[in-house]
Amino acid sequence: MSEIPQAAIALAKRFEGFHRVPRSDPLRRAHPYICPAGYWTIGYGRLCKPDHPPIDEEEGEAYLHQDLRTALAATLRYCPVLATGPEGRLAAIVDFTFNLGPGRLQTSTLRRRVNQQDWVAAAHELRRWVYGGGKVLPGLVARREAECRHLDGSS
Numbered sequence: 001m002s003e004i005p006q007a008a009i010a011l012a013k014r015f016e017g018f019h020r021v022p023r024s025d026p027l028r029r030a031h032p033y034i035c036p037a038g039y040w041t042i043g044y045g046r047l048c049k050p051d052h053p054p055i056d057e058e059e060g061e062a063y064l065h066q067d068l069r070t071a072l073a074a075t076l077r078y079c080p081v082l083a084t085g086p087e088g089r090l091a092a093i094v095d096f097t098f099n100l101g102p103g104r105l106q107t108s109t110l111r112r113r114v115n116q117q118d119w120v121a122a123a124h125e126l127r128r129w130v131y132g133g134g135k136v137l138p139g140l141v142a143r144r145e146a147e148c149r150h151l152d153g154s155s
Contacts, residue, residue, distance in 0.1 A: 004065065004068045004069060004072055004094070005072075005087045005088075005090050005091035005094060006091075007087065007088055007091035007092075007150060008068060008071075008072070008090070008091040008092075008094040008095050008098070009064070009065075009068060011091065011092075011095040011143070011146060011147065011150075012044060012045065012064060012068060012095055012098055012099075013044060013064070014146070015045075015095075015099070015139060015142070015143045015146070016043075016044040016045035016064075017044070018030055018043060018044055018057055018060050025054065027054075027056065028056070028057075029054035029055055029056050030042055030043050030054060030055050030056075030057075030060055031054045032048050032049070032050050032051070032052045035132075036132050036133065036137050036139060037132030037133050037137070038132070038133045040052070042055060042060075042063075043055055043059065043060030043063050043064065044060050044061070044063065044064040044067075045064075045067070045098070045099070046060075046063040046064070046067055067098055068094065068098055070102070071094050071095075071097040071098035071102070072090075072094050072097075074097050074102035074105060074106075075090065075093050075094045075097045075102075075105065076090075077102075078102070078105050078106050078111050079093055079105070079111060079114045079115055080115070081114065081115050081117055082114065085117075088150035088151070088152075089114075089119070089150060089151055091150050092126070092147035092148070092150035092151050093105070093110075093114060093147075095143070095147055096110070096126065096129070096144075096147055099140075099143065100129060104129075108125065109125050110122060110125035110126060110129075113125050119151050119152065122151055123148040123151050126144045126147050126148055126151070127144050127145070127148065129144060130144055
């Protein structure tokens, strides 16, 4: 499967948002900001340097699709069982990988549970990934719950 699941795009857009637009910018561009976990970010959750030039929403969409393609490739590499399962499961893990990076998926118990197709245990593992900057972030709690709803296979 080489297409990014629509649910993964929707999850990323919902939880990342394209809302860091200063009122002082008449072109309504997104500027770099520090995310709750302490990383410089721009657009829909793309990591960047603090001096990254502002981007418009079209550029943000292009970055998002590049980043989701990378997350999809990593997800399928580490969790090949998702290639033939319900698209919602793939979307959930692609969003997780997009959010936290392929390295976190690669070394996680979540990966093992997904490949065992133990969806209850996989949901339990997803719910553990709610920390940013050493504290529980409500946005990550909500994001993991949304991802878990996709794991049941009906999405």
